[in-house]
Amino acid sequence: xxxxxxxxxxHGVASEITPRGIYERRRDLLKLLAVGGGGMALGTWVARDAxxxxxxxxxxxxxPGIHSAIAGGVTMEKLTSYTDITSYNxxxxxxxxxxxPAHNAGPLKTRxxxxxxEGEVKKPKVYDIDExxxxxxxxxxxxxxxxxxxxxxxxxxxxxxxxxxxxxxxxNGNAKYVEFTTLADNKQMPYLGSNVLAWxxxxxxxxxxxxxxxxxxxxxLYGEVLPNQSGAPVRxxxxxxxxxxxxxxxxxxxxTDKQPSTSWNLAAAREYGFYSNVNPKVDHPRWSQATxxxxxxxxxxxxxxxxxxxxxxxPQVGQLYAGMDLQKNF
Amino acid sequence: MAAVLSPPxxxxxxxxWLHPAAKPLLFAVCLLPLAWLLYAAFADALGAxxxxxxxxxxxxxxxxxxxxxxxxxPLRVMTNQPALARFRRMLGLFAFFYVxxxxxxxxxxxxxxxxxxxxxxxxxxxxxxxGFLAFVLMVPLAATSFNRAIKALGxxxxxxxxxxxxxxxxxxxxxxxxxxxxxxxxxxxAIYAVVIAVLLGWRVVRRxxxxxxR
Numbered sequence: 377x378x379x380x381x382x383x384x385x386x387h388g389v390a391s392e393i394t395p396r397g398i399y400e401r402r403r404d405l406l407k408l409l410a411v412g413g414g415g416m417a418l419g420t421w422v423a424r425d426a427x428x429x430x431x432x433x434x435x436x437x438x439x440p441g442i443h444s445a446i447a448g449g450v451t452m453e454k455l456t457s458y459t460d461i462t463s464y465n466x467x468x469x470x471x472x473x474x475x476x477p478a479h480n481a482g483p484l485k486t487r488x489x490x491x492x493x494e495g496e497v498k499k500p501k502v503y504d505i506d507e508x509x510x511x512x513x514x515x516x517x518x519x520x521x522x523x524x525x526x527x528x529x530x531x532x533x534x535x536x537x538x539x540x541x542x543x544x545x546x547x548n549g550n551a552k553y554v555e556f557t558t559l560a561d562n563k564q565m566p567y568l569g570s571n572v573l574a575w576x577x578x579x580x581x582x583x584x585x586x587x588x589x590x591x592x593x594x595x596x597l598y599g600e601v602l603p604n605q606s607g608a609p610v611r612x613x614x615x616x617x618x619x620x621x622x623x624x625x626x627x628x629x630x631x632t633d634k635q636p637s638t639s640w641n642l643a644a645a646r647e648y649g650f651y652s653n654v655n656p657k658v659d660h661p662r663w664s665q666a667t668x669x670x671x672x673x674x675x676x677x678x679x680x681x682x683x684x685x686x687x688x689x690x691p692q693v694g695q696l697y698a699g700m701d702l703q704k705n706f
Numbered sequence: 707m708a709a710v711l712s713p714p715x716x717x718x719x720x721x722x723w724l725h726p727a728a729k730p731l732l733f734a735v736c737l738l739p740l741a742w743l744l745y746a747a748f749a750d751a752l753g754a755x756x757x758x759x760x761x762x763x764x765x766x767x768x769x770x771x772x773x774x775x776x777x778x779x780p781l782r783v784m785t786n787q788p789a790l791a792r793f794r795r796m797l798g799l800f801a802f803f804y805v806x807x808x809x810x811x812x813x814x815x816x817x818x819x820x821x822x823x824x825x826x827x828x829x830x831x832x833x834x835x836x837g838f839l840a841f842v843l844m845v846p847l848a849a850t851s852f853n854r855a856i857k858a859l860g861x862x863x864x865x866x867x868x869x870x871x872x873x874x875x876x877x878x879x880x881x882x883x884x885x886x887x888x889x890x891x892x893x894x895x896a897i898y899a900v901v902i903a904v905l906l907g908w909r910v911v912r913r914x915x916x917x918x919x920r
Contacts, residue, residue, distance in 0.1 A: 415859045459754075460754040463753070463754060464753060464754030464755060468889075472889035472890070472891045473891070474755075475753065475755075517757075527755060529756075546736075570890055571890060572889055572890035572891075630749075659830075661830075662830060662831045662832075663827065663830065663831060664823070664826070664827060664830075668754065669757065669758075672754065673754060675756065676747050676751075676752075676756045676757050676760060676815060677757075677815065679818050680816075680818065
């Protein structure tokens with residue numbers, strides 16, 4: 377065997393030594409590359425993190441949010457376009473066709489606006505919307521949204537966990553459920569006369585569901601305040617439940633000891649349960665929930681994608697339903 | 707001068723729909739909805755959910771062509787223009803053409819040609835079942851639309867068979883009504899219901915008065 381005398385400690389000339397700054401940068405690059413297949417996704421995530429904000433459509437007032445750090449708070453999937461999100465949705469107070477809300481919600485007045493906190497809380501209070509906007513740090517949350525009708529989107533919401541508000545109003549020991557009441561104003565909402573649902577639209581969550589950090593009080597999307605058709609000025613976004621569980625244009629949040637009577641459950645109890653968790657194994661009585669059409673994905677001939685348990689948020693919320701019969705409690 | 711005094715051209719007394727170009731022209735017009743749908747699909751002009759839009763719009767056109775086909779006879783009798791009957795077969799076949807597109811769009815875009823999913827989905831949804839039944843009933847009518855089929859069946863039996871169209875249009879209306887019922891959205895359904903009521907009502911009245919309602 378031949379040994380070199382310097383045993384590898386020969387650095388040669390000084391000019392060949394890599395400066396510290398350069399090799400540190402190289403290491404960062406290597407770390408990025410080391411993620412392999414995830415590297416691409418990570419790349420976009422890093423870019424997003426740097427901006428801490430999805431590019432704005434420049435339609436409404438800016439509402440920036442910092443990058444959310446909560447588990448499941450930011451999906452890496454391709455965002456649904458602002459146009460699709462704001463022109464294809466359900467908001468029956470403005471019409472039952474999915475193009476209606478965009479056409480009819482324009483004149484909705486979102487100032488002045490108050491949200492009354494009532495019921496089993498130590499500090500009931502009527503919040504002004506501007507006070508709510510400042511209550512906690514705005515975060516950008518990129519959530520999947522799965523509609524019970526079988527379509528889905530990826531939406532960059534701006535808001536904060538509902539739990540931030542709940543902590544401040546201090547629910548008492550009787551508070552087992554949270555009931556959300558949304559605006560019902562005959563003067564502003566042309567379809568309140570139709571008998572499709574009992575107005576005002578009411579939705580509800582169990583207390584632990586409401587306290588889960590994923591449950592979002594949303595004030596904006598795409599870095600701007602919510603457009604009226606999407607539930608301005610404040611709405612709920614519960615990403616592991618079918619979209620109708622997330623009430624829009626909230627005017628009252630009530631803490632109760634009894635399970636709230638929710639609008640769709642009152643209209644068709646057999647079809648819309650209180651929980652309405654996204655579940656590919658529990659079909660709607662009239663259609664399968666096993667697959668979904670991702671809006672804006674791949675054009676007319678795109679295949680539907682399989683629906684995920686709890687809309688893909690099982691790691692974050694699965695434990696809320698441990699031991700529960702999800703077929704019965706649909 | 708001779709030209710001025712010449713008798714009126716026979717073309718003037720001949721109705722427009724007897725012109726040799728009338729049928730090809732109507733054929734082209736009947737293809738316009740398809741042309742527009744194809745254009746819109748490729749130009750991304752069908753909204754956020756183009757698959758759903760294609761399924762719904764082909765369904766709309768099926769119902770419209772059924773109504774147009776059923777309007778031929780009342781129009782022919784009321785205007786005393788027997789020649790109008792020559793368009794009826796083509797219009798009926800276009801109704802069938804659009805229902806085939808409708809069913810194809812559903813099977814392909816919604817179900818991905820998954821036969822198992824389709825056979826599970828149709829019985830699960832009453833409105834889909836009714837629509838499917840109407841589609842199946844249209845098949846024998848389309849299949850016996852050519853002259854030799856009429857001869858083979860005999861005019862009487864052929865006519866009896868083709869009275870199925872009254873049931874088909876009612877099933878189509880029920881299909882549409884049921885689809886919209888989920889959202890209590892009956893405005894458009896009401897329009898079709900009135901049109902169909904008039905078209906079928908006219909035939910009932912003729913029959914009561916003892917006139918042939920063909």
